[in-house]
Amino acid sequence: MERLPLRERKKIKTKELLIQVATRLFLEKGFEATTIDEIVDQADVSQRTFFRYFTTKESIVFWNHDHRREALGQHLANGHDANHPFDRLKRALLAISKEYQEQKDQLLDEYRIVTSSKELISSDMELDIEFEKIISTSLQSWTGKPFLSKRRADIVAGALLGASRAILGEWFEGGCRQKLSSMDKDLIRLVDLFAKGFRE
């Protein structure tokens, strides 16, 4: 078992500490009512250090977005290019749904923080926009040849993300008590609908 050098371990530790402190404060007093100074005081680092780890106050709420974006790309790539694009898409959606189910506690925290601030609600959309781009790209080709036009792929991706947001929103509002897999049915249904209604 290789251990990281001390320096790296410390960095990870402070980053996690900052996330933990910030999350707690955001949940307690809301995002806007919490200042950076409060966070760094309780984490015992300088304000300057905070901004070395996180580019903005908002970005500490979305610390796991990078990973989630990459995961979507992975899932779409794994579903082999030989598969029908809509099948690839369905598999990827189910895989992500499974991941979300496993990370529900963390996601629920994030949801509660995000919905406490109008600012955050819209910033949260950045990830969705990137998801749309990735999905649209994936729908535009099949075994190296063009499949959907950019126009239609954008429409399908946009509609899909819109629907996903609605489903996830409902899941979160119910405290993630339902099984997400049971809520996905409508999403898969929607993809099938598109597959029929939006072939070129």
Added chain:
Amino acid sequence: MERLPLRERKKIKTKELLIQVATRLFLEKGFEATTIDEIVDQADVSQRTFFRYFTTKESIVFWNHDHRREALGQHLANGHDANHPFDRLKRALLAISKEYQEQKDQLLDEYRIVTSSKELISSDMELDIEFEKIISTSLQSWTGKPFLSKRRADIVAGALLGASRAILGEWFEGGCRQKLSSMDKDLIRLVDLFAKGFRE
């Protein structure tokens, strides 16, 4: 012809002046590179006055969002409650499309400013979120009785807005030279798809 009192006329004038100056500067140097001080200097008002007319720097970009939100509500209400909810929806979408066509110059300015800043791109979604809520509400009842469940209405509204964003994006990218009405076909088609695939 009733004229407004001088005081009101002046207020309207300064507000329009601020919008005009800000729009010009944003287009010239980008949203983030423009400071409030530059705007108020050129408009010859104090910074304090700026923030009496606009709550934030962002809000001056979205000065017409209030009107657009109300317009959607109007169009959905005009299509009488007796009409089938999906018909009401289609009519409202076509009416809005017509309005957008008429205001294309202004909308294109806004689009170019918005897409110059990541921050603005996501803030711009706030209006879309409100659109979703309005449409979802409208889909949940028909002649006073429940129509779609909240769940399904949310999904349809989310998907619809997602698709609309894609279509509008393409329209703007083409400099609004195409007729929006010709691009709407896919949107109407989508509503029909939902009407068939998502009745209870």
Added chain:
DNA sequence: CTATTAAACGACAGCAACTGCCAATTGGCA
């Protein structure tokens, strides 16, 4: 174990967005 080097950090100064407060100006009206 010590000396050197580079990475990480803290402290401080400064900018831009925004707010609260109060004094000055201006329009509405008797």
Added chain:
DNA sequence: TGCCAATTGGCAGTTGCTGTCGTTTAATAG
């Protein structure tokens, strides 16, 4: 004209965020 109320300007202060620079601390070579 003179008074009242709406609008504005000036100013000080808070918060998020950045550049700079000197100090600390981990890695490593001797």
